[in-house]
Amino acid sequence: MRQQGQNPLEQWIAAKTGGDMRAYQLAKIRETLDMVTARSDFYRERYQGLPFGGVKSFADFEKLPFVTAEDLVKDGPRMLCVPQNEIERIVTLQSSGTTGKPKRVYFTEADQALSVDFFHHGMRCLVDETDRCAILLPYQSPGSAGDLLARGLRRTGCGVYPYGLIEDCEAAGRFIKQNEITSLVGNPVQVLKLAETMCAGGLAARLRSVLLSTDYVPDAIGTRLAALWGCAVYEHYGMTEMCFGGGVYCSYLRGYHLREADLYFEIVSESGAVLPDGAYGEIVFTTLTRTGMPLLRYRTGDYGRFKKERCACSGTLKLMEKIKRRVQGGVSGANGKRFYLCDFDEIIFAEDGVGDYRLAIGGGDLKTGDGNLAVGGDMHIRLQAVQGGALSGGQRPDGEAEQAFSGTQAPDGNGAKGAGGVCGRIRERIRAEMGFDPCVTLEESAPPGNTNGSNRLSKRTIEVHGRR
Numbered sequence: 051m052r053q054q055g056q057n058p059l060e061q062w063i064a065a066k067t068g069g070d071m072r073a074y075q076l077a078k079i080r081e082t083l084d085m086v087t088a089r090s091d092f093y094r095e096r097y098q099g100l101p102f103g104g105v106k107s108f109a110d111f112e113k114l115p116f117v118t119a120e121d122l123v124k125d126g127p128r129m130l131c132v133p134q135n136e137i138e139r140i141v142t143l144q145s146s147g148t149t150g151k152p153k154r155v156y157f158t159e160a161d162q163a164l165s166v167d168f169f170h171h172g173m174r175c176l177v178d179e180t181d182r183c184a185i186l187l188p189y190q191s192p193g194s195a196g197d198l199l200a201r202g203l204r205r206t207g208c209g210v211y212p213y214g215l216i217e218d219c220e221a222a223g224r225f226i227k228q229n230e231i232t233s234l235v236g237n238p239v240q241v242l243k244l245a246e247t248m249c250a251g252g253l254a255a256r257l258r259s260v261l262l263s264t265d266y267v268p269d270a271i272g273t274r275l276a277a278l279w280g281c282a283v284y285e286h287y288g289m290t291e292m293c294f295g296g297g298v299y300c301s302y303l304r305g306y307h308l309r310e311a312d313l314y315f316e317i318v319s320e321s322g323a324v325l326p327d328g329a330y331g332e333i334v335f336t337t338l339t340r341t342g343m344p345l346l347r348y349r350t351g352d353y354g355r356f357k358k359e360r361c362a363c364s365g366t367l368k369l370m371e372k373i374k375r376r377v378q379g380g381v382s383g384a385n386g387k388r389f390y391l392c393d394f395d396e397i398i399f400a401e402d403g404v405g406d407y408r409l410a411i412g413g414g415d416l417k418t419g420d421g422n423l424a425v426g427g428d429m430h431i432r433l434q435a436v437q438g439g440a441l442s443g444g445q446r447p448d449g450e451a452e453q454a455f456s457g458t459q460a461p462d463g464n465g466a467k468g469a470g471g472v473c474g475r476i477r478e479r480i481r482a483e484m485g486f487d488p489c490v491t492l493e494e495s496a497p498p499g500n501t502n503g504s505n506r507l508s509k510r511t512i513e514v515h516g517r518r
C-alpha cells in the first residue's frame with residue numbers, strides 16, 4: 051500500500067495537459083465540438099442555430115444544451131462520430147425510464163485504452179508492485195469494467211487476480227486467502243458480506259487496501275470494513291457513460307480526484323445554471339478525448355459537489371466530495387424533509403451482521419411529480435443476515451429466522467445481538483430521526499441483492515409498490 055504523499059494521477063494528467071488545465075480543457079472542448087458537428091447527426095441538429103463555432107470561453111460553453119440519459123436511449127446511434135465498424139464495444143444498460151428501452155454506449159478501441167490508462171495511474175493511489183490485487187467485478191468479456199481494470203493494474207507491476215462478482219462468500223474468501231490477496235476491488239455490499247463471512251469463519255485476510263466501486267458507498271460500510279480488516283477503504287466514482295472510470299480517492303481518503311484530462315466536470319443547479327465549487331447540484335460531464343460516442347454536457351443524475359479546498363496530495367487536482375445519492379428518488383417524511391436510500395444505509399449498515407436489505411414502500415398515495423416520493427402507506431425493511439454472522443440463525447437458540455416489529459409492538463428481550471434487538475433498534479432510529487414507522491424483519495435467505503439477474507451491478511433503489 052502506498053504511503054500518503056504525492057498523487058500518482060497528478061504527473062500523468064500534467065503530462066497530458068501541458069500544465070495549463072483550463073486552457074487544455076477549453077481547447078479539447080472546442081476540438082470535440084468541431085468533431086461532433088462535422089460527424090454526428092444528433093449533435094448537428096441539437097446545436098443548429100447555436101453559436102458553437104463561436105465557443106471561445108467556458109461562458110460560451112455553458113450556454114450549450116445538455117445531453118440526457120433519455121437522449122442516449124432515443125438517439126444513441128446518431129451520436130456516433132465513427133463508422134460502426136470502428137466500434138469495439140457496445141455496452142447495453144437497462145434504463146429506469148417508462149419506455150423500457152435500453153441505453154447503449156459505444157466505445158472505440160482508443161476510447162477503452164484511455165480508461166485502461168486511467169486505471170493504471172489511478173490504481174497506483176492504492177497499490178504498488180508488492181501488492182496482490184483481486185478484482186471482484188465481471189472481467190470475462192473483453193472491454194468489460196473488470197477487464198479494463200485488470201489491463202491497467204498489470205501495468206502497475208502488482209499481482210492481478212480477476213475473480214468476478216461474488217456468488218458465494220465462502221468460496222471468494224478461500225480465493226482471497228489462498229492467493230494471499232492484499233488489495234481488492236469490488237461492490238460495497240458484496241465486499242462487506244465477504245469481510246463478515248471471512249471474519250465469522252475465522253478466515254484471516256491480510257488486506258491493506260480495498261477499493262469500493264459500482265454503487266454508492268455508505269459511510270457505515272466503510273467503517274465496518276476498516277474495523278473488520280484493519281485496511282484503508284478507498285472509493286471509485288465512475289459509470290458506463292464515462293467508459294467506467296471517473297475518479298478515485300487518494301491516500302488521504304477525502305474525496306475523488308478525477309481524470310480531468312479526459313473528462314470535464316460541471317455541477318449544475320436544477321435550472322441548469324453552473325454552480326461554484328462548494329455548492330451541491332447535479333454532476334454533468336463532457337468527454338474531452340473520446341471519439342466513438344462523445345458526450346457533451348451529459349447529465350449524470352448524480353448529486354454532489356466539488357470541495358473548495360485542495361487536497362494535501364496535489365497542488366492542481368480538484369477534489370470532488372464522496373457521492374451519496376441520485377438527484378431524485380428521495381422519500382418525504384412526516385415533517386416534509388426528504389430522505390434518501392443513503393440515509394437508511396447509515397442506520398441499517400451500522401448494525402453488525404446485516405449484509406444487505408430491501409426497502410419497499412407502498413399501499414398508499416405516492417406523489418412522484420417532482421421525481422420524489424411521499425409515503426402514504428406502509429414501509430417495509432427486510433434485512434438480510436450475513437451467513438455465520440452476528441445475526442444468522444445458527445447463533446440464536448430458538449433458531450427463529452424472522453421477527454417483525456411494527457406499529458406499537460416493542461422489541462423483545464433477545465438482547466443486543468439478537469434479531470429482535472437489531473430490528474427494534476433500526477425501527478426506533480428511523481422513527482426518531484426520520485418520522486417513518488417501518489416494519490423491520492430479518493430474513494434467513496433474502497434475495498441476493500446485487501448478485502441477482504442480468505443487470506447485476508445496478509444501483510440499489512427504494513422499491514415502490516401500489517398506486518402512484
Ligand SMILES: [Zn+2]
Nearest residue numbers: 300302361363
Ligand atoms: Zn488527494
